Amino acid sequence: MPKPTFFNLPEEKRQRIVELATDEFAANLYHAASLSRIVERAGIAKGSIYQYFEDKMDLYIYIFGLAAETKLAAIQQAMAALGPSPGVFDILRAAIRAGFELARSNPKLAAIGMNFLRERDPAVRGPVLAAFMPMGEAMMDQWFRTAVETGEIAPWVEPAVARLSYTTLANTAMEHMAEGHMTLDEAARLLEGVVDVLEYGLRPRAEAGGGPEKGGRRQ
């Protein structure tokens, strides 16, 4: 959490710091990101950043949070347009569109999220997950849990697993796109195609057994 000092800063200066820190964490994983570069580009004193934030991690969590908030807001707005009690696959499609919209309008915010999903060091993942798990993972798990309850998807689908799969695939598609292998439109359509597949594959089937024959959780 930033120190009070940070919020006493003139708006413009605070903005500049946020912006340049965002740039840095969008372009590099945590350890490769450099505080020195941030303060240098922001034109502030090296020591000042420690007046505003406890340390590098504190700054990172703050920046990550801003990106997460923005994305969450976009998703919730998209969901609000879906009407009452939308299906989980409609939610997913809406979330995808919202996510890609954000990636188009603000690629750096999106990059911060993508980078985090690549983060490996537990010393980095831990604090961030601790801070944001409820906001991200918990929300999605709820979607799937509901979908199972409403019978929209088969009962053998585990929420955490579905969420992880969706997240992973979405991130992969966005990176594939960010690396220039696809246009944003192609990536979005592709991912909606994946949802189609999931929708088709995950829905309860008429077959006896209530799940895929050879795998899945049958206990």
Next chain:
Amino acid sequence: MPKPTFFNLPEEKRQRIVELATDEFAANLYHAASLSRIVERAGIAKGSIYQYFEDKMDLYIYIFGLAAETKLAAIQQAMAALGPSPGVFDILRAAIRAGFELARSNPKLAAIGMNFLRERDPAVRGPVLAAFMPMGEAMMDQWFRTAVETGEIAPWVEPAVARLSYTTLANTAMEHMAEGHMTLDEAARLLEGVVDVLEYGLRPRAEAGGGPEKGGRRQ
């Protein structure tokens, strides 16, 4: 490629170096891994590691190669047991089982592969891909291409995208497991479930249009 010096080393010493380097690259992405730590733990002089390898990347590629070889061998053995001309989804299931088997018997080797999939720096990805692409990506792309030709999956499925999706999902599941959230059996069964879904979702359908050709929504 290691220098000849390395292969002239007493078996035991060579083993120790491989093991400690494997530990290091299993626990850290490339840049976070430290040659200094490796030599320190191995109890050899700073300069000695450069008697064995050209540089850090040379060592990394060697260690990565050992992991890749082991994994490839396991996969090919599993495929050999499938009988003649197996379907792509049977291959995937076999590969998954083999991969998870390896992760059980040698979690560090598996971790090296998982870490690479998180690698972001092109200066790291590039040389490794150059060295191992034929062995990994090219092989998988071929599976999917064949499956399209044999009509096993729908023609709108792009090999590279399918491969990326599969790889990413498998990696995520393995990491999920490696972090202790699932037992190995659970993870394996889960992933086979995903393949079930894919098999069901990707196969050519009788409906008009034959699939999400543009990836668009059909509702």
Next chain:
Amino acid sequence: MPKPTFFNLPEEKRQRIVELATDEFAANLYHAASLSRIVERAGIAKGSIYQYFEDKMDLYIYIFGLAAETKLAAIQQAMAALGPSPGVFDILRAAIRAGFELARSNPKLAAIGMNFLRERDPAVRGPVLAAFMPMGEAMMDQWFRTAVETGEIAPWVEPAVARLSYTTLANTAMEHMAEGHMTLDEAARLLEGVVDVLEYGLRPRAEAGGGPEKGGRRQ
């Protein structure tokens, strides 16, 4: 170019760093000069020198520039005393005297220039020449070009070659002196003698052919 930090340093400290760096580059060619030694002698932390300069080359160019400026100022002052439109050989004699004056009053500054003339690595020569060519080589070439135009020296004398010869000879004489084989006065007189010879030898001659046009022998 030094970083602003460097110029904010207390005068005394800045002086000490300049002095010790000058010592180091006066005593060693670029690659043999050691930043570690400089910081050690200066009693500052290893990392501090990078607060002041971008890198080793940045420091070297700065130190070289100080030496070059000093020498140039001395030469221009000497030239100013020559009266209007002096002949090229008068200029050379003045430059020699000024250079040797400098070598007497500040042998280390002179040594830096002499060392550069011994430098072989293009990675060292390149950046320095790029920064100082106009100040050094271009200026001298102009002297000789003018001298050809005014008919003071024969038209078959190429500016670049004349400049190179003069520079090399002057450098050799100064080094010879710096090594204690001659007194400064002896060296200066000697070099003026060389200029005499050149003046006599290079001037347009009455003989047919006007000089060694092809550089060939005439006997």
Next chain:
Amino acid sequence: MPKPTFFNLPEEKRQRIVELATDEFAANLYHAASLSRIVERAGIAKGSIYQYFEDKMDLYIYIFGLAAETKLAAIQQAMAALGPSPGVFDILRAAIRAGFELARSNPKLAAIGMNFLRERDPAVRGPVLAAFMPMGEAMMDQWFRTAVETGEIAPWVEPAVARLSYTTLANTAMEHMAEGHMTLDEAARLLEGVVDVLEYGLRPRAEAGGGPEKGGRRQ
């Protein structure tokens, strides 16, 4: 001096070592030259070079000596063709031609000499000069001394200075050429032109005073 071991080596192996060491010292000044590279390319064991030579300097002096011998032989052969009691300027021209001939036929040997003339570290210059001074400098000094005695050049010309000037100019021209700014022929002709200038400038003049007006040694 090489150890006896070296001369017991099979001819071919000895040749290879000499050749590759020559390459290395032709391409780099002493400190930049790497024993490691030499033994690596020669395909001999690192330790072996220490069976043949005391240390790096011992090897360098040996290689330098071979180059010096070759050059000296070429010069003496050229001088032998001059007939009895040749003039000093004819000797110089012959020496120049011989030197450039050698640079054409064996650029590496020539490069070793050129590099030495750029050497700065007294720890390098010292031992080499001690070993070869009589062979090189003493010989040339004798030429000029004789020329003064025979009245061929003016008495105010000091042998050591004339030798240094000649050496320096010749080296500069050869380097200029080696860097591709001149063809070998152009360089040779240019240098003979310089000798012309020297011949013209250094010869005893009719003027009173017996030397150049403003400079020269008048004691």
Next chain:
DNA sequence: AATGAATGAGAATTCATTCAT
């Protein structure tokens, strides 16, 4: 006599963090 593995000092450079002003 030959080998070649081992050594360790030394090189340049980067970094997050501290602290006196």
Next chain:
DNA sequence: TATGAATGAATTCTCATTCAT
């Protein structure tokens, strides 16, 4: 509250030389 200089440990890599086999 802001500054920005100072820190020193850490990084990868190179080198001439030694020494047990």
